[in-house]
Amino acid sequence: MLYAGCSRCQSVTTLVCGGRFMPHVPLAVEPSPMGAACAWCGPLPPIFTCMVCGTTQGLYLPGMTVPPAQGAGVAPLVAPVAQAPQNAAPHQLRSGFEEAAQQFASSFGKQFGQNLANSMSTWTS
Numbered sequence: 796m797l798y799a800g801c802s803r804c805q806s807v808t809t810l811v812c813g814g815r816f817m818p819h820v821p822l823a824v825e826p827s828p829m830g831a832a833c834a835w836c837g838p839l840p841p842i843f844t845c846m847v848c849g850t851t852q853g854l855y856l857p858g859m860t861v862p863p864a865q866g867a868g869v870a871p872l873v874a875p876v877a878q879a880p881q882n883a884a885p886h887q888l889r890s891g892f893e894e895a896a897q898q899f900a901s902s903f904g905k906q907f908g909q910n911l912a913n914s915m916s917t918w919t920s
């Protein structure tokens with residue numbers, strides 16, 4: 796399973812796709828170099844909307860080669876993604892988010908400016 800951690804409220808959400816163009820049965824998404832990918836819809840936009848606080852932010856999976864979405868309507872925040880088994884323990888997820896945040900800072904921190912990398916520091920401190 797892929798889990799996204801909201802950089803605003805630290806809620807953890809499992810990433811599923813319910814259909815990008817045509818609705819389908821919610822399906823767990825898979826990691827890809829383009830971000831999360833759905834077996835039915837293909838790569839999904841590198842964007843995440845938290846179900847708890849409603850914040851739309853960029854999404855970063857370790858190893859992703861495209862930058863997380865930023866722009867109109869997207870908060871200057873990036874949600875890290877951790878890969879873990881279903882029903883993973885919170886500390887397991889947390890170390891996954893820490894890893895993602897650190898990788899993001901080293902791959903995209905310069906490109907995006909430190910602010911965006913710092914938005915993930917909620918997960919590393």
Ligand SMILES: [Zn+2]
Pocket residue numbers: 812813814815819822833834835836837
């Ligand atoms: Zn889909």
Ligand SMILES: [Zn+2]
Pocket residue numbers: 801802803804805806845846847848849850
């Ligand atoms: Zn949130």
